[in-house]
Amino acid sequence: MGQYVVGLVKRCFNNKYRHSHPKIIEALKKEIDSKLLTSYVFYHEKRAELVELLQQDAPEGLDKVFLLSTGSEATENAIKLARTYGISKGGKEKHVIVSFSNAFHGRTLGAQLAGGIPALKEWIVNLDPGFVNVPFPDGYFMKDTSFDVFLNSLKEQGIDPKNIAGVISESYQGAGPFFFPKEYAKKLEAFCRENDALLIMDEVQAGFGRTGKWFTFEHYDIKPDLIACGKGISSSLPLSAVIGRSDVMNMYPPGSMTSTHSASPLPVVAAIENLKVLKEEKMTENAAELGKILKERLQTIQEKHPERIGFVASEGLVAGMQIERNGEGDKEAAYKINERCFQKGLLMFAPVGIGGRCIKIAPPLMITKDALQEGLDLLEEVCNEVL
């Protein structure tokens, strides 16, 4: 289970479930045998069941769910809803979408306009001035993590807060992982309420137990207006969702918010079983518990190489180490660590983040303590060799 095929290769292949939990396989086979493989916009029982499951764990008041296929589709939809909401409340001026530097929200046009990685926007050519980036308070690239930076950045860019339709952010930035300081997140929530701007949390990567909470925004004790979900929602077949306030989700008349494969039966049954398994097997709790080991071990590795590991971030079962040399990102060393780990049997995502300097660690949520320890032993051994 989990978004990425990351972890100990040897261990994963020895593992009982690998990435194909028998309950998911069984549900899929049953669905295939029932011969309902497509549903287009029509109702089916499993669709209702999934929507209910998602509602149950969403904050109060977020009681509508729109099912889609990819994470990008979910963030696109959330952006569209926010703009439509803004225009309905304050006219066309109220259309601005605020997002963060280094953010990633997907590969489609709106998602990349909202993203905060300039190289990914080159193909767009004519950027939309209604999309505005502000610095993310990561504490690494942006040392000043006060909310004043957000306010000042808007001011410098000539944005009147009243014209903001929505603010979108990953609950943690994938490139770090970088988390909001809680106080900043609370101020952001208050800012959105004050200016009637929708707060959109992109939980495509962060949701469904990854950081030891069902949704990562729960760490900040905030309530978004819209949640974009993907990846770990099904841990297998393509399914994503937007969960939101019904007054926002009901703005479009029937027939306007559609997608051909929305709630397609096979992904839907995979997602239902996945959500149940995550709970039955206490994977969120597992992520929280094993996350303590992951954090502690990475800090120890950093202490051994303070000049080369500039920053370590970790929450639940997601973590990252920023590899540096002379205070600059060291892409070559990060790549070497990644490659050597792979050769020794530890498969991790290729280095991510600005300049490819970040070793990203995101093991499956069902990883055992022993497998995690073994993986970390190996990572430590390789860091000692390379750094």
Ligand SMILES: Cc1ncc(COP(=O)(O)O)c(C=O)c1O
């Ligand atoms: C935070 C975040 N949002 C959106 C997306 C896009 O999801 P998808 O690749 O399913 O379109 C991703 C994918 O990596 C992501 O990490």
